[in-house]
Amino acid sequence: MWLFLALSIAAPIRPFASAFGCLIGGGRTHVLIPRVREEATDDELVCQVEIGGLPRYDRRSLVGELRIPVRGRKVRTVASRTFERPDDLPGRARLEDVIVPHATWLSGVEWRTPRRPLLRLILHVYTKDRGRWRLIVSTELQLDDRPKRRR
16 A cells, blocks of 8 residues: 555656636627627637646746637647746746637537537647657637636
C-alpha cells in the first residue's frame, strides 16, 4: 500500500483546462431559438480559458486554438492566441477575450431540429517542444438552447 501511495504522490501533474467558458453577445450562454431569431442578431462569441497543471518554471509559449466542427467531419479553426502566464499564478496560463464574430460561429451551429440547436467548440492547446508544436490539452464545450448557470 505504501508503494502505491508513494508512486501516486510522485506522479507528474498533466496540464488540464481548469476553466473554459464562452458568452454570446456579452452575457448569454445559449443559442437563440427559433433560428431566424439567432440569425437576426450580430452577437460575438467571447471565450475565456485557464490552463492548470503546467510546470512552475517552464516558460515555453502556449498557443490556444478554438475550433468549430462544420458539416461532416470538417473542423475549422476560428481563433488562435498566445496564452498569458501571470507571475502571481505559477503553473497556470490564461487566454482572455477570444472573440469569434457572429457569422463565423453561427455557421457551426447544428440545427438538428428547429428547436434544438447545438454549437460544439473544441479547444486545443499547444506548446513548442524541441522546435515542434505539441498538443498538451484538448477539451470541448457545447452550447445549446438552454441557458447555463454562470460560476
